[in-house]
Amino acid sequence: MSEPFPFSAIVGQDEMKLALLIAAVDPTIGGVLVFGDRGTGKSTAVRALAALLPPMRVVVGCRYGCDPAAGGKWCEECRARVAAGTLKAPFKSRQAHVPVVDLPLGATEDRVVGALDLERALTQGVKAFEPGLLARAHRGFLYIDEVNLLEDHLVDLLLDVAASGENVVEREGLSVRHPARFVLVGSGNPEEGELRPQLLDRFGLSVEVKTPMDLPTRVEVVRRRDDYEHDPEGFVLKWKKDDGKLRRKIETGRVRLASVKVPDTAILRAAELCLALGTDGLRGELTLIRAARALAALDGDAVVGDKHLRQVAPTALRHRLRRNPLDDSGSSTRVERALRELFGA
Amino acid sequence: MNAGTQAETSLWSDAVLAAALFAVDPVGTVGVSLRALAGPARDAWLAMLRERLPPAMPVRRIPLNIADGRLLGGLDLAATLEAGRPVADRGLLVEADGGVILLAMAERLTPATAARLTAVLDTGEVALQRDGIALTSPAQFGVVLLDEGMADDERPPAALRDRAAFQLDLTRIAMRDAVATGPTPATVAAARIRLPNVSASAALAEAFCSAALSLGIASLRAPLLALRVARAAAALAGRDSVSDEDAALAARLVLGPRATQIPAPPQESDAGEPPEKKPSDYAPPDATGESSEESSVDAERPLDDVVLEAAQAAIPADLLAQLRLGTGGAAGAQQSGRAGVSRQTAVRGRPVGVRRGLPQAGVRLNVIETLRAAAPWQRIRRGARLGASMPDGMPRRLEVRGDDFHVTRFKQRTGTTTIFVVDASGSSALHRLAEVKGAVELLLADCYVRRDSVALLSFRGRGAELLLPPTRSLVRAKRSLAGLPGGGGTPLAAGIDAAAGLADAVSRRGQTPVVVLLTDGRANIAADGTGGRAQAEAEALAAARSMRAAGFTVLLVDTSPRPQEAARQLAAEMGASYLPLPHAGSAAITGAVLASTGPVARVTRAQ
Numbered sequence: 001m002s003e004p005f006p007f008s009a010i011v012g013q014d015e016m017k018l019a020l021l022i023a024a025v026d027p028t029i030g031g032v033l034v035f036g037d038r039g040t041g042k043s044t045a046v047r048a049l050a051a052l053l054p055p056m057r058v059v060v061g062c063r064y065g066c067d068p069a070a071g072g073k074w075c076e077e078c079r080a081r082v083a084a085g086t087l088k089a090p091f092k093s094r095q096a097h098v099p100v101v102d103l104p105l106g107a108t109e110d111r112v113v114g115a116l117d118l119e120r121a122l123t124q125g126v127k128a129f130e131p132g133l134l135a136r137a138h139r140g141f142l143y144i145d146e147v148n149l150l151e152d153h154l155v156d157l158l159l160d161v162a163a164s165g166e167n168v169v170e171r172e173g174l175s176v177r178h179p180a181r182f183v184l185v186g187s188g189n190p191e192e193g194e195l196r197p198q199l200l201d202r203f204g205l206s207v208e209v210k211t212p213m214d215l216p217t218r219v220e221v222v223r224r225r226d227d228y229e230h231d232p233e234g235f236v237l238k239w240k241k242d243d244g245k246l247r248r249k250i251e252t253g254r255v256r257l258a259s260v261k262v263p264d265t266a267i268l269r270a271a272e273l274c275l276a277l278g279t280d281g282l283r284g285e286l287t288l289i290r291a292a293r294a295l296a297a298l299d300g301d302a303v304v305g306d307k308h309l310r311q312v313a314p315t316a317l318r319h320r321l322r323r324n325p326l327d328d329s330g331s332s333t334r335v336e337r338a339l340r341e342l343f344g345a
Numbered sequence: 346m347n348a349g350t351q352a353e354t355s356l357w358s359d360a361v362l363a364a365a366l367f368a369v370d371p372v373g374t375v376g377v378s379l380r381a382l383a384g385p386a387r388d389a390w391l392a393m394l395r396e397r398l399p400p401a402m403p404v405r406r407i408p409l410n411i412a413d414g415r416l417l418g419g420l421d422l423a424a425t426l427e428a429g430r431p432v433a434d435r436g437l438l439v440e441a442d443g444g445v446i447l448l449a450m451a452e453r454l455t456p457a458t459a460a461r462l463t464a465v466l467d468t469g470e471v472a473l474q475r476d477g478i479a480l481t482s483p484a485q486f487g488v489v490l491l492d493e494g495m496a497d498d499e500r501p502p503a504a505l506r507d508r509a510a511f512q513l514d515l516t517r518i519a520m521r522d523a524v525a526t527g528p529t530p531a532t533v534a535a536a537r538i539r540l541p542n543v544s545a546s547a548a549l550a551e552a553f554c555s556a557a558l559s560l561g562i563a564s565l566r567a568p569l570l571a572l573r574v575a576r577a578a579a580a581l582a583g584r585d586s587v588s589d590e591d592a593a594l595a596a597r598l599v600l601g602p603r604a605t606q607i608p609a610p611p612q613e614s615d616a617g618e619p620p621e622k623k624p625s626d627y628a629p630p631d632a633t634g635e636s637s638e639e640s641s642v643d644a645e646r647p648l649d650d651v652v653l654e655a656a657q658a659a660i661p662a663d664l665l666a667q668l669r670l671g672t673g674g675a676a677g678a679q680q681s682g683r684a685g686v687s688r689q690t691a692v693r694g695r696p697v698g699v700r701r702g703l704p705q706a707g708v709r710l711n712v713i714e715t716l717r718a719a720a721p722w723q724r725i726r727r728g729a730r731l732g733a734s735m736p737d738g739m740p741r742r743l744e745v746r747g748d749d750f751h752v753t754r755f756k757q758r759t760g761t762t763t764i765f766v767v768d769a770s771g772s773s774a775l776h777r778l779a780e781v782k783g784a785v786e787l788l789l790a791d792c793y794v795r796r797d798s799v800a801l802l803s804f805r806g807r808g809a810e811l812l813l814p815p816t817r818s819l820v821r822a823k824r825s826l827a828g829l830p831g832g833g834g835t836p837l838a839a840g841i842d843a844a845a846g847l848a849d850a851v852s853r854r855g856q857t858p859v860v861v862l863l864t865d866g867r868a869n870i871a872a873d874g875t876g877g878r879a880q881a882e883a884e885a886l887a888a889a890r891s892m893r894a895a896g897f898t899v900l901l902v903d904t905s906p907r908p909q910e911a912a913r914q915l916a917a918e919m920g921a922s923y924l925p926l927p928h929a930g931s932a933a934i935t936g937a938v939l940a941s942t943g944p945v946a947r948v949t950r951a952q
Binding site: 037038039040043047102103104105106107108109110111112115116117118119121122123124125126127130132133145146149151153171173189191192211212213215218219221222223225226 | 413416417419420425429430431456457460461463464467468472473474475476477478479503504507545547550551553554555557558563564565566568569572700701718720721722724725728748
């Protein structure tokens with residue numbers, strides 16, 4: 001699969017696409033969870049994202065992909081090189097793809113966190129650290145398909161690293177820590193098992209995807225897929241322009257993000273909404289504001305307004321509602337209802 | 346008899362065609378879900394398939410419960426130790442690249458294994474991240490799911506069935522029916538060469554989509570697979586473009602078996618224009634002129650109708666019956682209570698993986714994994730122990746440290762506890778109580794066989810009473826049943842609450858509770874013990890909702906002589922299955938309960 005399906009060629013599923021774009025603009029949003037029906041293009045969208053993201057700069061010679069502009073967050077190796085004088089400003093950097101790393105279900109713990117470099121240990125008897133998937137995902141995305149089937153001990157490990165932004169490996173004679181800040185993207189099918197609440201809460205945004213049930217959309221999905229399978233290169237070329245537009249949108253969105261204003265009224269609105277829905281903790285409000293700000297940056301708006309809050313509220317809040325035994329409607333409906341009450345029709 | 350054999354013969358000829366089509370394009374059509382017990386019919390089909398695949402094509406059989414190391418690959422321990430450098434073991438899936446894999450006993454595949462397979466099917470490669478090896482190898486193959494399930498809910502994982510183009514059922518095929526032989530291996534080989542150049546009209550995708558929608562097929566993979574099968578069919582027939590015949594065949598093989606509803610007759614569907622108009626509405630802008638011409642050639646019979654008709658002809662015969670009973674669509678939701686939830690335990694059950702950890706009490710050491718973890722360290726450790734010099738002539742002793750220890754984790758199915766909640770009030774019970782008692786006794790006998798337990802709650806007068814705590818003892822249960830008194834008011838809310846409480850206690854002990862509520866739904870005693878129908882009913886509904894929130898499997902049997910709206914509403918609020926049994930005797934109740942709670946239903950029914 002050299003040419004992934006183009007992101008802009010995905011039919012419908014606007015909420016999922018928007019959530020991924022928001023995470024691309026503001027990686028601190030805390031990850032995206034995509035749950036829903038089979039065959040709705042969940043993993044297609046995530047893999048397409050890799051080709052869409054604008055490239056980044058990394059310090060030359062750094063195996064963790066440190067950002068030359070963020071010296072304070074460097075890995076130990078880069079810092080050691082600076083201290084030893086082998087790495088001097090202006091730091092040489094090279095362009096690299098933003099990593100979108102697949103965490104396959106059969107992965108073992110040593111490959112996820114990193115472990116002894118097998119080759120060198122066996123052939124030279126040297127004890128060296130071989131970085132794992134978490135290191136590779138640094139500054140990018142870590143994607144877990146069927147996240148609800150991931151083994152518990154791996155889930156615990158991920159939670160820990162995602163929360164601290166740092167991977168710590170302590171094993172006989174190996175004591176390594178390196179930065180591992182990534183956007184966790186999980187997808188799954190709820191029929192195959194629920195997600196543990198701790199992991200659920202860790203995702204900033206949550207998207208529900210459904211199979212489209214109207215004929216024109218369905219025909220378009222099947223047609224594009226069929227075209228793609230018949231001529232991947234030609235198909236990707238056809239959508240190159242649209243993908244390019246989206247890429248520029250992400251780039252300008254990132255630049256604009258810092259200058260987007262969040263007025264007190266918007267913060268108040270977000271608080272009201274969370275109060276009305278009874279979401280646990282502050283995380284919901286924080287994510288809601290951040291997502292709204294990223295959306296405003298994407299849309300080219302200077303100030304966060306009701307329209308942004310409204311659009312991202314279901315994605316930012318639906319997985320944070322407490323189960324209410326007296327209200328059996330789905331959480332999406334509840335968010336919609338609260339939005340109608342607060343923001344008007 | 347004659348007609349029956351005829352139907353079976355056509356079943357077989359479809360199976361033969363499917364084998365040929367799959368052999369033309371195993372990767373594109375992804376798979377065949379083959380439902381049949383091990384036997385001559387299945388062997389004949391598999392032999393036929395094998396014959397039609399190129400002789401050099403790898404065909405690998407994958408046993409159930411295969412370990413990740415063998416499925417995906419990993420570190421080859423023996424070779425690594427011998428060679429003194431890491432040697433990767435190619436997994437079965439990589440070995441099967443460009444070929445076909447057979448999954449034995451696919452109906453028992455776990456979702457976890459299925460997810461590993463679907464990831465490989467979707468990406469066409471195995472991403473190995475195990476035992477210190479990171480490797481991506483191509484792995485494109487077709488899958489044959491050998492489904493030996495017998496009950497309706499014994500099926501290969503939906504994620505795999507959804508991806509497989511063909512769903513065949515050979516359970517009723519006898520050797521004498523297996524006469525048709527189908528396209529020869531040479532034809533199939535020729536079709537394989539022709540396939541990349543087969544074109545399909547733009548209208549075809551739409552015809553498949555529209556047929557899938559009216560048959561109630563939600564997945565978008567179905568029309569896509571139908572499209573690929575239609576191309577393979579054209580190639581097999583020696584055509585360079587897909588004809589109506591090929592489209593009809595694809596619809597029959599791919600869409601028919603997936604139908605979940607009988608399409609409404611055209612005059613009844615008022616949502617949208619007649620199908621003939623549709624093609625022009627959303628033909629893609631890039632649709633070539635020639636393909637739209639092609640579709641308009643046979644204007645006398647729209648492609649949509651051809652496709653839908655063909656698919657309809659292949660709808661499983663028992664679908665109508667299932668739909669009438671209302672079990673077709675809801676089957677998924679009710680499955681949770683059938684086999685008990687599986688949970689992780691220390692030492693028993695099916696192994697589900699290995700993790701690093703010390704072999705403490707009750708946890709089993711996995712020797713191979715431990716050695717695998719220790720292997721790369723040997724040189725370093727020996728070097729550290731002996732100082733810098735490392736004489737090669739030293740007797741070698743394996744150095745294993747605490748960090749290397751790996752333990753196996755197990756998963757075990759837990760038992761089911763059926764909680765009977767019997768409405769013993771005057772309104773409901775008096776004349777039904779005997780039947781209910783009989784039903785519970787029959788169920789008890791069945792639970793005894795299954796090693797499941799039973800509990801009995803009754804509510805009447807002012808409150809609920811636990812007559813029988815969860816037990817497997819037949820004698821005790823019979824005794825407490827015999828003493829079950831009847832009469833009085835109906836404190837329904839109290840009954841439901843007591844059931845929820847007991848179900849909660851049962852699940853805390855690691856068992857899976859199934860609640861069977863036998864009532865007429867007419868509450869008239871409030872929780873505080875006072876009379877009053879309105880308040881009692883409101884409370885019952887509230888109790889029902891909290892029962893639903895707790896997520897237990899509930900079956901509500903309406904025991905009133907005429908089915909009651911109140912009971913139906915209660916069932917809806919509870920998220921329960923609703924069974925009106927106006928004239929049922931104990932045997933009928935038993936049958937119904939078993940049908941929705943246990944796969945062992947056949948045991949009792951066969952008596």
